[in-house]
Amino acid sequence: MQKPRSGWAYRFELWVTPRRHWLDRIHVIMFFGFAVLTIVPLFLPIPISRSEHFWNNFALFANFVIWGLWFPLVFVSVIFTGRSWCGVLCPLGAASEWANRVGLKRPVPRWVSWRGTPIVSFVVITILAQTVGARDYATGIAEVFGLTFAAAAVLGFVYGPGRSARAWCRHMCPIGLMLGVFSRIGAVQFLPKRPKPGGDAYTEKGICPTMIDINRKHESRHCIECFRCVNPEARGGLRLAFRRPGREVAQIRDHNPNAAEVWFLFLATGLALGGFLWLVLPQYGVLRTMIGTWAIDHGWYWIGTSGPSWLMVVHPAARETFVWLDFFMICGFMLACAAVLTLLLSIATAISSWLAGRLGGDLAWRQRFVELAYAYMPVAMVSLVIGLGGRLFSAFVEVGVSGWIIESIKIGLFGLSVAWSLALSRRLLARQGLSGRRCFAAALPTVAGIGLIGLAWSPALFGIAL
Ligand code: SF4
Ligand code: SF4
Structure with missing residues (x-):
């Protein structure tokens, strides 16, 4: 017989479940809010005067809300509330669900459910966002969000049997993939009241919009916290x-660890790093000149001409126009950063896993590798927020916050994430059976990997040139 429940989580369930129907209204408000922020700036002149700021120019305000508030806050929110953005607020996911209600409800095909699909989608959207200048131009923001919105609606319309399925959110959303991975360190989870053995499972027949077999749920990753499966009085x-942040990661072997997620964690960190570094590294400019000169010498004159505005920045009014050389350089540079960081982090983790095995750790080498790679999660997440959420910090500068305060905040956040990653690596190694000096020795290569991420992001974190 189940014990009667009490506590904050139970009280929250009692409050939220009768109000679940509010979600539709919230989604409609969010839909119009996002539409205003992405569409209205398209009809305004590009702000180029130094007297224009986010508080006196709507285009800059919209840009600040999206990149300065929405982007960093959604990432940070997963630590406290898991994927609440997805279940409660996201208009894209809601559009996919609405489309599914009236759609064809076809079974999800294998090309959609393939584990690499969201990684490909993440890579394409992240690079496109850079080449069309989504960080700076309203047209870029509108294109990236418009495309994602259309893809979410179309996928939802065609695929996903069951009631209000979200095939897009489960299989293809680049943002959801990231939030899902990082939600594992969050303080919120949903647990089966009557768990079934056999580990996590996928089903297109249940009530879950992201196709979780709810009685076999072991991981937070795919749960968008829609509360559809929650009834406080039901058995x-x-x-x-609620749980201690990081607990699922520290006990990752009980929560369906998988290699695809780890590769994504490494690749995404490297790709985001590339998207930041090409803007600030002088070496990028030198390389661009070298490759451009070589191409012209070989008669490739087309590389100096501009391409279509849906593929690259073409804004003569703002005195910024990319040519094909820029397009290929940005794509190549970002992919190269992703590949190099993935390789280096893999080497560091592989050595840690090998050492752990030599020093008495349990499991096979591959399993130890996958487990230990999760230790990078906090440091990867915070460096992404600080590096790519730079608009938030530039807004602080605009309102007069002094530089040293901003630097202190960044260094403090980064320091906390390093400490968290180190603590996770110790706990993961302890779970593999290592303690004391053996644990310290096996952790050293992972510590080097953590330091490498800090070094790579140092231009964003500390304003230091590489
Ligand atoms: S998975 Fe993507 S589209 Fe779905 S709710 Fe989350 S952010 Fe929105
Ligand atoms: S597991 Fe429950 S709360 Fe989570 S997404 Fe599925 S139905 Fe919603």
């Missing part, structure tokens, strides 16, 4: 529970 379904 079955899921229940809300």
